[in-house]
Each structure stands twice: as C-alpha cells, then as structure tokens.
Amino acid sequence: MTLGDVRNLANAIRAEVAKAIVGQDEMVDALLVAMLSQGHVLLEGPPGTAKTFLAQAFSTALGLDFGRIQFTPDLLPGDILGSNLFNFQTSQFTLTRGPIFCELLLADEINRTPPKTQAALLEAMQERRVTLDGETHELGDRFMVVATQNPIENQGVYPLPEAQLDRFLFKLLVPYPDEAEETRIVTSYGSRQGPQRPADLGVTAVAGADKLAAASAALDHITVAQEITQYVVRLVRATREHAELAVGASPRAAVMLANAARARAALDGRAYAIPDDVKALAVPVLRHRLTLSPAAEIEGRDIEALVAELIETTEAPR
Structure with missing residues (x-):
C-alpha cells in the first residue's frame, strides 16, 4: 500500500x-x-x-x-479474560473466551x-x-x-x-x-x-x-531521521529532570512518540517525520505519564502547560 x-x-x-x-x-x-x-x-x-x-x-x-x-x-478478571470450565461430557476443561x-x-x-x-x-x-x-x-x-x-x-x-x-x-x-x-x-x-x-x-x-x-506496514517506509530521534529522546528525558515533575515519562513513551510521529507523517502523505509531528503529539502522549511534584500541585500547575513549556525549551532540529 x-x-x-x-x-x-x-x-x-x-x-x-x-x-x-x-x-x-x-x-x-x-x-x-x-x-x-x-x-x-x-x-x-x-x-x-x-x-x-x-x-x-x-x-x-x-x-x-x-x-x-x-x-x-x-467486575472480576475472569469476566474480561474468560475461564476454563470443566466439560462433564468430555471430562476436559474447555476455554470459554471472554470479551477481550x-x-x-x-x-x-x-x-x-x-x-x-x-x-x-x-x-x-x-x-x-x-x-x-x-x-x-x-x-x-x-x-x-x-x-x-x-x-x-x-x-x-x-x-x-x-x-x-x-x-x-x-x-x-x-x-x-x-x-x-x-x-x-x-x-x-x-x-x-x-x-x-x-x-x-x-x-x-x-x-x-x-x-x-x-x-x-506502509509505515516501514517512513523515515525518522537521527535528528528527530534525538529530539524525541531529549524531550522525554527533560520530563525526568523537570523540578516540578515528580515522575517523568518512560523509554516506552519515547518509542511510542516516535512511532506515532511516523503514523502522522503517513496520514499527511509524507515519507519522513518532521519536528512538528513530534510537537503535535507530545501532549497526548505525555500527559498521562507525568506526575506533578507536591509543590507544583499546591501552586496549581497544569501538566499540559508544563509539556508545552518543555516543547518550547527543548531544541528542535532545523
């Protein structure tokens, strides 16, 4: 495709x-x-x-x-996953699949x-x-x-x-x-x-x-330049070093952000990711992975605003 x-x-x-x-x-x-x-x-x-x-x-x-x-x-875990039930006719356990x-x-x-x-x-x-x-x-x-x-x-x-x-x-x-x-x-x-x-x-x-x-599979042909990869890593690592964040984003977040940037590029018809892809997706990728420090909570700081500040202060490739 x-x-x-x-x-x-x-x-x-x-x-x-x-x-x-x-x-x-x-x-x-x-x-x-x-x-x-x-x-x-x-x-x-x-x-x-x-x-x-x-x-x-x-x-x-x-x-x-x-x-x-x-x-x-x-709700119980078995209601999601299903369970093995004993079949008295066959004397065997049979998997009853859950909605997952x-x-x-x-x-x-x-x-x-x-x-x-x-x-x-x-x-x-x-x-x-x-x-x-x-x-x-x-x-x-x-x-x-x-x-x-x-x-x-x-x-x-x-x-x-x-x-x-x-x-x-x-x-x-x-x-x-x-x-x-x-x-x-x-x-x-x-x-x-x-x-x-x-x-x-x-x-x-x-x-x-x-x-x-x-x-x-078409995303395999989307190029993510080394400069874009480094930008993603710098942005994610900055969340772990910010004084107002008690918990920063994980390496999994960096991987997901890079993959999402490739998908956004594909939807735009581009064969390469650009810094704007990363910037546009950073807030929805990071907002649920970050935890404010107690002092930041008292001051009423906002996660989305902090991510926006990190985007502004983290140097993006030209």
Missing part, C-alpha cells in the same frame, strides 16, 4: 465516522494515528460527550471484530472498576496475548483497546495504575461541543427515539483487517 492509499483510506474512515459523530475531528485523527501505529487510546471526558459512541463508530468504519466491556465495581478476544475492545468507563480488575488488561495491551491457567492465547496484531473514563473528580471512580496508563499511546480529553456543533447534535438526534447505533446512521466498513495491516 502506497502513502497515497493510506491517505485515501484515512479519508474514507473519517467520512464514515462523520456520519455519526458531529465534530471531534482531532479525536478521530488521533484514533487513526493510534490505529496505524498499533497503540491504545484512553478517552477522558464528562458523561454524555459521545466517547462510547465515537469508539463504536470508529470500530464500525474499520470493519473490525468489536468487543465491549462495561467496567463496574463488581476481539480486534477492537471498548473498555467503557474503565476507572469504575478496582485496580485488581484493571490489571487483567496489562498483558493483553503490551503483548497482545492473555495467559489462562498457564496457557497463552494470542489476540492478534490488530488488537486495540479504546478505553473511556470519567474525570477523577466524578464519584465512584478509581485511579488507573501507572503501569496501565503507560500502556496507552494517547490520553485524549474529550471536550464539550461548541454551540454550533451542539445545535447540529440536537437537530440530528433530538427527534430520534431509542438507542442510536452507527450502522443505523449509515456508517459502513471501509477498511478491514487486511487493509489496516497493509496501511500499518
């Missing part, structure tokens, strides 16, 4: 998602970058901002096998279940496989998690463990729509009865596993 084919496929996916989702163009573009670079996405926003519906529409347009888990306080066995998993309201259950996703997100009773089961290279969560200020939520947060490529903040977009939403959906499904709104599959695999 050529870079032109990748752009055409991305435009077709955008057009299908737009049939169901009003606005949120930046969110859709970030999901496309994550899909190409085989990363996972965490969507955070207040209830009612179409986080779940966006994931459903995106999955429908991709044409992937879709799975959904509604995270609740009483899919290509695109919607982890809805992931922070409403305790960390013990959240940890069931760790192996799947990192290695795209799960282990049950000592036996390993592959999930496939296309496995992707799109998780939603409500802000930590909401009642009945748990903080996500740092190890799990670090496995997400992006944390995207889903905002309220502006007045014009909200008017379009009410006009489109205000007269509809019952639950809305992307397929009911004309969203169809325009990709499929084979096309998506070919699109991801």
